[in-house]
């Protein structure tokens with residue numbers, strides 16, 4: 001029997017989408033180009049590789065990332081379940097051992113009899129056939145497929161000045177070996193003592209900060225002459241770019257010391273660099289928010305000026321990479337199908353969400369919708385009040401002219417009818433309402449599927 005759904009890309013979104021289809025009795029052909037062809041950021045051939053940080057964001061109840069994960073849990077997300085099995089200590093966040101995580105996802109997908117894995121690069125999409133296709137090739141979609149997607153969306157991107165070529169630039173932070181950190185110079189703490197004290201904090205005096213700042217500004221970037229032309233994503237700016245905006249901008253950004261009192265002095269340092277555990281063995285740590293575009297030798301020199309990192313050994317340096325995404329509001333319906341080609345769906349970062357969890361969540365939705373299409377069941381987009389619905393609402397209804405990927409935040413959720421001044425109470429009520437609507441939607445889709 002031929003496959004009913006083709007899924008391109010076995011990253012976070014594609015793996016979840018394939019699993020969701022298979023659970024609904026739909027056969028899947030899952031295409032992954034690695035290891036035949038890799039991307040500038042992936043290092044393995046495993047599915048659902050986490051290419052930068054290992055954090056799946058806050059797990060504190062009634063935060064927006066928690067709400068999204070709670071909906072994913074209720075909807076039966078495979079990847080979230082595996083993430084919980086591979087969790088490492090990270091205060092109030094859900095962080096995972098990235099190697100175990102992708103190994104377990106690869107194992108689960110490879111063992112699923114309804115999923116056939118093909119290790120090859122897909123370069124063309126047949127939009128006119130009855131074939132249902134989910135494109136989940138992520139921010140590092142291969143050039144040939146990006147050109148094919150541009151063909152499918154002909155005319156649309158020319159009308160969107162922020163995103164005329166389907167991509168812009170983003171960056172990743174460095175990782176150091178744990179036993180190369182001088183623990184006598186750092187301290188463990190979580191900001192505002194929220195959750196357990198799992199972060200290593202490198203404190204800086206005004207003099208340390210001044211020296212570091214000057215060295216950072218003087219350091220050489222990769223492709224120095226071209227860098228100013230790069231179009232960065234505002235919430236993931238390289239540190240040298242943040243530093244260029246003013247002497248104190250780093251102290252109010254990735255190096256902010258608030259809520260991080262040094263227990264040895266009882267005082268808040270002038271600036272702090274935070275390191276987060278990478279894996280369960282705790283043998284590597286990443287420099288939180290320290291994505292950058294410096295030459296590797298320059299990174300080693302400048303980052304070793306951070307107290308505690310004088311002899312740091314780097315497992316990975318910060319890098320810059322392309323970020324490919326379509327103009328969702330111009331191209332997609334709330335079911336993540338293309339308006340012009342209803343058999344083609346998009347999921348993950350490429351559809352216009354930002355982040356690991358958001359990518360998995362849209363993969364889950366696209367998988368459900370693709371399976372419903374294959375089974376001839378009516379498609380029902382998730383309710384607007386839910387985190388799922390708010391993400392798809394953003395991706396499909398935001399301003400097409402200035403569209404850029406977004407993380408889940410309360411800004412994306414609809415405002416409550418009644419004004420609540422207290423922020424915590426407002427968020428609690430928004431989450432309660434979201435989950436109520438979400439559960440009703442889940443029940444409705446289950447009933448429709450049973451009838452179909």
Ligand SMILES: Cc1cc2nc3c(=O)[nH]c(=O)nc-3n(C[C@H](O)[C@H](O)[C@H](O)COP(=O)(O)OP(=O)(O)OC[C@H]3O[C@@H](n4cnc5c(N)ncnc54)[C@H](O)[C@@H]3O)c2cc1C
Nearest residue numbers: 009011012013033052053122137138142348349355356359
């Ligand atoms: C360098 C970098 C750092 C990031 N850091 C973070 C972070 O720290 N935290 C965070 O929340 N988010 C981060 N993101 C954003 C985003 O959450 C991740 O990229 C996430 O992996 C996106 O999931 P995805 O499923 O959309 O894409 P991916 O997980 O990248 O999966 C796409 C898959 O498609 C495959 N593929 C590509 N083209 C083809 C083709 N033509 N044929 C077949 N297969 C193909 C790729 O090999 C890949 O396996 C980062 C992104 C990048 C690029």
